Amino acid sequence: MNIAEQSSKQNQDSIVVRHINESDDQELRRLVSFPMTTRGLMLSFQREPSYFQAGKVIYTHIQGAVIEDKTRGKLVGCYSSGFRPCYVNGSITPLRYTGDLRLDPQVRGKSLLKYLMPNLRETLQSPNFSQIIIFDDNHAARRAIQTGRLDFDYYDEGLIETLTLTGFKHSAFPSHLQNSASDLDLKQVDRCVAEEKYIPLMNDFVKRMATRFNFVPAYDFHELEQHNAYFHGLALHDFQLYFYQDQLVGMFALWNQSSFKQSKVLDYSKKIQFFRPVYNLWATLNGRIQLPKKGDSFKYHILHSLLCEPEQLALHERMLRDAFQLSKQRGINAITFTLTHKDPRQQLNQFYKGDLLIGMHGFITFDQDPRVQFDPIRIPFLEAGRI
Numbered sequence: 001m002n003i004a005e006q007s008s009k010q011n012q013d014s015i016v017v018r019h020i021n022e023s024d025d026q027e028l029r030r031l032v033s034f035p036m037t038t039r040g041l042m043l044s045f046q047r048e049p050s051y052f053q054a055g056k057v058i059y060t061h062i063q064g065a066v067i068e069d070k071t072r073g074k075l076v077g078c079y080s081s082g083f084r085p086c087y088v089n090g091s092i093t094p095l096r097y098t099g100d101l102r103l104d105p106q107v108r109g110k111s112l113l114k115y116l117m118p119n120l121r122e123t124l125q126s127p128n129f130s131q132i133i134i135f136d137d138n139h140a141a142r143r144a145i146q147t148g149r150l151d152f153d154y155y156d157e158g159l160i161e162t163l164t165l166t167g168f169k170h171s172a173f174p175s176h177l178q179n180s181a182s183d184l185d186l187k188q189v190d191r192c193v194a195e196e197k198y199i200p201l202m203n204d205f206v207k208r209m210a211t212r213f214n215f216v217p218a219y220d221f222h223e224l225e226q227h228n229a230y231f232h233g234l235a236l237h238d239f240q241l242y243f244y245q246d247q248l249v250g251m252f253a254l255w256n257q258s259s260f261k262q263s264k265v266l267d268y269s270k271k272i273q274f275f276r277p278v279y280n281l282w283a284t285l286n287g288r289i290q291l292p293k294k295g296d297s298f299k300y301h302i303l304h305s306l307l308c309e310p311e312q313l314a315l316h317e318r319m320l321r322d323a324f325q326l327s328k329q330r331g332i333n334a335i336t337f338t339l340t341h342k343d344p345r346q347q348l349n350q351f352y353k354g355d356l357l358i359g360m361h362g363f364i365t366f367d368q369d370p371r372v373q374f375d376p377i378r379i380p381f382l383e384a385g386r387i
Contacts, residue, residue, distance in 0.1 A: 014069055014070045014071040014072075015067060015068070015069060015070075015076075015112075015115055016067075016068045016070060017065055017066070017067055017068075017115050017116060017118070017119050018065065018066060018068065018119075019063065019064070019065055019066075019119075020062070020063075020064045020065060020066050020078065020080075022052055024051075024066055024075065024078075025050055025051050025052055027066075027074065027075040028047075028051040028066070028075070028078055029046070029047050029048065029050075029051050030075075031075055031076075031077070031078050031102040031103075031104065032045060032046065032047050032051065032078075032100060032102055033045065033046045033047070034102065034104070034105055035266050038137055040268060040269035040271065040272040041265055041267075041268060041269075041272065041291075042265070042266040042267040042268070043263060043264065043265060043266065044262075044263075044264045044266050045261075045262075045263055045264075046261070046262040046263075046264055047260065047261055047262075048260070048262060049260070050260065053229070053232065053260050054260045054261050055080060055082070056229040056230060056232065057229070057230060057231070057232050057233070057257070057260070057385065057386060058080070058082065058084070058097065058099075058386050058387075059080075059081075059082030059083060059084055059097070060082070060083060060084050060085065060230055061082050061083040061084075061094075062080065062081075062082040063080075063081045063082050063083075063123055064078065064079055064080040064081045064082065064100075064123075065078065065079060065081075065116060065119040065120070065123070066078045067103075067112055067115055067116065069107075074104075075104075076103065076104040076106075076107045076112065077101075077102060077103045077104065077107070077112050077113075077115075077116065078100070078101075078102050079098060079099070079100060079101040079102070079116060079120075080098070080099055080100040081096060081097070081098040081099075081120075081123055081130060082096065082097065083095065083096055084097065084217055084230075084386070085217065085218040086215050086216060086217050086218055087206075087207070087210030087213075087214070087215070087216045087217075087218055088214060088215065088373075088374070089214065089373075089374065089375045089378070090210055090211060090375075090378075092218040093127075094127075095127075095131065095215060096124070096127060096129070096130040096131065097130060097131045097132070097386075097387070098120075098130040098131070098132050098364065099132065099133065099387065101141065113144065113149075113150060114151075117150065117151045117152070120152065121151070121152075121366050124152075124364075124365060124366060124367075127370070128365055128366065128367045128370075129363045129364065129365035129367070129370035130363065130364050130365070131215070131361070131362075131363060132154070132361075132362060132363065132364050133160065133359050133360070133361050133382070133387050134359055134360050135162075135357050135358070135359035136357070136358045136359060137357070142360075145364075151366065152364045152365060152366050153364070153365055153366070153369075154362055154363070154364050155362050155363045155364075155365070155369050155370065155371050156360060156361075156362040157340075157360075157361045157362045157363065157371065157380060158340055158341055158342055158360075158361060158362075158380065159340070159341040159358060159359070159360060159361070160338055160339065160340045160341070160358070160359050160360070160361045160380075160382060161338065161339055161340075161341070161346060161349055161356055161357070161358055161359075162336060162337070162338045162356070162357045162359065162384055163336065163337060163338075163339075163349050163352060163354050163355070163356050163357075164289060164300055164334050164335070164336045164354045164355045164356075164357075165320065165324060165334065165335050165336070165337070165352050165353070165354040166283075166287050166288050166289050166333060166334050166353050166354040166355075167286075167287025167288070167324075167352070167353035167354070168287075168321070168324075168351065168352055168353065169351050169352065169353060170351055173313075173314050173317050174348075174351055177313055177314075177348075178314070183311075183312055183313065183314045183315070184244050184249065184312060184314070184315055185244075186314055186315065186318055188244060188245065189242050189243065189244050189249065189250075189315065189318070190242070190243045190244075191240055191241065191242050191243075191322065192240075192241050192243070193237055193239070193240065193241075194221075194236050194237065194238075194239035194240070194241050194251075194253075195236065196225065196236065198241060198248075199221045199222055199224075199225075199236075201241075201248045202219075202221045202239070202241070202248070202251065203219065203220060203221055203222075204248075205248045205251060205307070206218070206219050206305065206307070209307045209381075210378075211378075212309065212310055212378060212379060213307075213310070213378055213379050213380070213381035214374055214375060214378035214379065214380055214381065215380055215381050215382070216307075216381045217305075217383060217386065219305065221236070221239075224236045232259075232260060233255060233256060233257055233259055233260065234253060234255055234304060238253040238254050238255065238304075239251060239252070239253040239304075239305075240252055240253070240319070240322060240323070240326070242308070242315065242318075242319065249308060249309070249312070249315065250307065250308035250312075250315050250316075250319055251305055251307055251308075252303050252304065252305060252306045252307070252319055252323055253303070253304040253305060254301040254302075254303070254304075254323060254326060254327055254330070254335070255301060255302040255303070255304040255385050256301055256302075256330075256332070257302060257385060258297060258299065262297040263297055263298045264295070264296070264297045265291070265292055265293075265294055265295070265296060265297070265298070266294065266295070267294055268291070268294065272291070273294075276291050279291060286353070287353045288353060288354075289333070289334050289354065289355060290333075298334075299331075299332045299333075299334065300327075300332060300334035300335060300336050301323070301327045301330070301332050301334070301335050301336070302335075302336045302337070302384050302385040303323055303335055303336065303337040303384065304383065304385055305383070306319065306337050307381075310343055310344045310345055310379055311344055313344065313345060313347075313348060316345045316348065317348060320335070320337075320348075320352075323335050334354070336384050337384050338382045338383070338384040338387065339382075340361060340379065340380045340381075340382065342379050342380060343379050343380075343381075361380060361382065
């Protein structure tokens with residue numbers, strides 16, 4: 001064995017892949033928060049004060065793995081995975097979601113991903129696939145998946161859009177979309193704040209929406225009253241309900257996740273730092289998101305369970321306008337939600353101001369294409385606050 005081979009073997013022997021545990025919390029927060037630079041902003045996506053607390057709003061059962069470098073005595077990589085109960089083809093089943101892949105910047109490009117593959121293969125059991133979302137600005141992950149450099153197969157389901165809405169380009173619902181036969185008479189639609197007496201209706205409504213959407217989380221809103229960790233940061237009074245002739249037809253909640261999940265600005269390029277005051281004045285006048293001071297985080301509400309019949313575009317628009325006004329009353333001038341390109345409501349995004357992030361939604365597996373299992377008529381549904 002030559003010196004190079006011996007050095008490589010020693011490096012391999014120092015690398016250990018194992019399942020995550022709660023003693024890793026501090027190191028996981030360090031890995032997740034490594035800064036990235038985009039469009040002149042140095043951002044840090046943080047999970048303070050606890051990685052696992054933030055994970056419990058994504059999964060009801062957390063799995064995942066870490067790559068530990070024994071020589072350096074630190075974690076150099078991780079990914080998260082886990083289950084949450086969802087409606088799949090109308091039935092409640094554990095659905096796996098995988099994300100938060102992170103590698104230490106000092107070791108990126110050194111084939112660490114290959115160490116994770118046996119663990120991922122072991123994890124992808126019952127079911128043998130996982131949902132995954134990759135946004136367009138994650139160039140490394142897109143290249144790795146689309147070029148087939150990893151051992152698993154990726155099956156694309158379609159494009160998604162996450163919109164951080166900061167205003168409206170029109171004062172009223174677009175006229176060419178009015179008078180749709182599927183639209184309700186909004187004058188007869190009443191809105192109220194959710195109360196305990198409405199919880200059975202809310203649970204039934206989600207079940208009803210699962211006849212139109214796939215992958216809707218199988219919520220039991222009684223868990224809100226029990227302060228379940230899956231609903232951390234949410235309370236029943238955060239939910240707005242919409243009734244038409246005594247029937248629940250729409251709902252959403254404003255979800256402020258800043259107590260456990262932050263998008264912090266660490267630094268600006270010199271040019272952006274110089275023009276930031278002018279830009280923020282322009283943003284205020286034109287309904288755009290403002291740039292926070294260095295060290296501060298972006299502020300926005302995530303819309304939880306943004307649900308109505310997918311063809312009821314006017315109702316969807318009204319809900320967004322109500323959500324935006326309620327958010328501003330709470331001192332936050334932005335709301336965020338995710339829709340797939342298969343959702344008729346997505347076409348309304350062109351009429352809104354804000355920042356749009358495009359991504360691809362699909363499934364990874366070491367087995368056969370899982371998409372054949374899913375009802376093609378149902379529209380994929382994704383919670384912006386749980387991805």
